[in-house]
Amino acid sequence: MKRVKTALLVPGMIIAKDVHNANNILVMGKNTILTDESITKLTFHSIYSVYIKEEVAEVPKKPTYERTYIPSKIKESPEFKAFKENYEKEVENLEVTFQDIISMQSQKIGISELCQKATSMLDDTRGGIHVFDILHNMRDYDDSTFNHSMNVALICNVFADWMHMSAMEKEIATVCGLLHDIGKLRIPEKIVKKTSRLTDEEYDLIKTHPMEGYNILFESRFIASVQNAALMHHERSDGSGYPLGLKGNQIDKFAKMVAIADVYDAMTAARVYRGALCPFKVIEMFEQEGLSMFDPEYILVFLENIVQTYIKNWVRLSNGREGEIVMLNKHKLSRPVILCGTEFINLAEHPEISIEEILI
Numbered sequence: 001m002k003r004v005k006t007a008l009l010v011p012g013m014i015i016a017k018d019v020h021n022a023n024n025i026l027v028m029g030k031n032t033i034l035t036d037e038s039i040t041k042l043t044f045h046s047i048y049s050v051y052i053k054e055e056v057a058e059v060p061k062k063p064t065y066e067r068t069y070i071p072s073k074i075k076e077s078p079e080f081k082a083f084k085e086n087y088e089k090e091v092e093n094l095e096v097t098f099q100d101i102i103s104m105q106s107q108k109i110g111i112s113e114l115c116q117k118a119t120s121m122l123d124d125t126r127g128g129i130h131v132f133d134i135l136h137n138m139r140d141y142d143d144s145t146f147n148h149s150m151n152v153a154l155i156c157n158v159f160a161d162w163m164h165m166s167a168m169e170k171e172i173a174t175v176c177g178l179l180h181d182i183g184k185l186r187i188p189e190k191i192v193k194k195t196s197r198l199t200d201e202e203y204d205l206i207k208t209h210p211m212e213g214y215n216i217l218f219e220s221r222f223i224a225s226v227q228n229a230a231l232m233h234h235e236r237s238d239g240s241g242y243p244l245g246l247k248g249n250q251i252d253k254f255a256k257m258v259a260i261a262d263v264y265d266a267m268t269a270a271r272v273y274r275g276a277l278c279p280f281k282v283i284e285m286f287e288q289e290g291l292s293m294f295d296p297e298y299i300l301v302f303l304e305n306i307v308q309t310y311i312k313n314w315v316r317l318s319n320g321r322e323g324e325i326v327m328l329n330k331h332k333l334s335r336p337v338i339l340c341g342t343e344f345i346n347l348a349e350h351p352e353i354s355i356e357e358i359l360i
């Protein structure tokens with residue numbers, strides 16, 4: 001038996017010990033053979049690591065289908081290339097910015113300036129590609145704390161618009177996203193990046209990053225919401241989070257937004273050893289299990305808008321057919337109506353069929 005980070009799990013590994021959340025509710029039983037979906041479920045429940053058996057099970061191969069439609073590639077558009085270039089440049093600069101904040105040399109950096117750093121690359125995407133399309137196409141890139149921080153900042157920036165926040169609140173939400181994991185920089189890099197088995201002490205140390213982040217941002221005199229977003233982004237509305245086990249409105253509203261953006265980014269990110277999960281499976285997990293963990297006012301707006309960004313996209317269904325998302329079901333966001341040829345398939349009425357892959 002060994003303790004392995006969730007980010008490093010691969011399908012076929014077998015759970016060696018029951019997995020519980022902070023409320024002691026069973027998330028996954030012993031002997032579960034992991035799949036892409038169950039690994040994402042662990043991420044969804046903020047389970048950072050699990051005990052795994054030494055032996056590995058055989059995983060059934062997914063069928064491969066012939067493509068009937070070749071979509072135009074976002075990745076090849078000049079807009080995407082410009083975004084990617086700016087994104088990489090800003091991620092590189094982020095390392096310096098974080099170090100400046102930690103060493104308290106950053107007291108001159110204001111919220112507006114930090115927000116500008118995180119969102120300057122959006123200026124080139126006004127031509128119609130949505131930031132979520134771009135993030136989903138960036139998935140084969142590096143998955144460091146800096147990339148993740150930048151993604152969460154961008155998601156929070158868009159999320160603030162969806163919540164109809166003021167320009168000032170939008171800046172705060174973006175910076176909350178940008179700095180939420182800054183505490184990880186106080187944990188030895190060799191532990192954060194460790195790919196071999198994790199000891200209990202190392203695991204406990206990683207779980208101190210919200211408190212470390214709060215301390216850094218308190219010392220650098222950031223406003224309370226930014227401090228709280230670092231401290232509370234692993235808290236959950238039902239009290240199942242950490243480090244304090246806060247509930248409902250004890251959690252800062254910006255921390256609630258960061259929590260959603262954080263989990264969404266972690267769940268949709270491809271890992272070194274496995275592919276990314278289709279966003280509709282992620283949305284289904286939120287719909288089925290997330291409504292008590294996250295503030296409904298925020299999570300429903302978030303999911304509804306994410307799903308909106310996929311309307312008119314070409315998808316492949318679990319039965320192998322391809323079609324276009326033409327209409328949403330407000331009460332079952334993960335199950336829209338698909339037009340396959342001349343036939344409309346309402347996934348809300350077909351629980352046996354699901355969206356396997358977004359092809360654009």
Ligand SMILES: [Fe+2]
Nearest residue numbers: 180181209233
């Ligand atoms: Fe975190």
Ligand SMILES: [Fe+2]
Nearest residue numbers: 148180181262
């Ligand atoms: Fe995070």
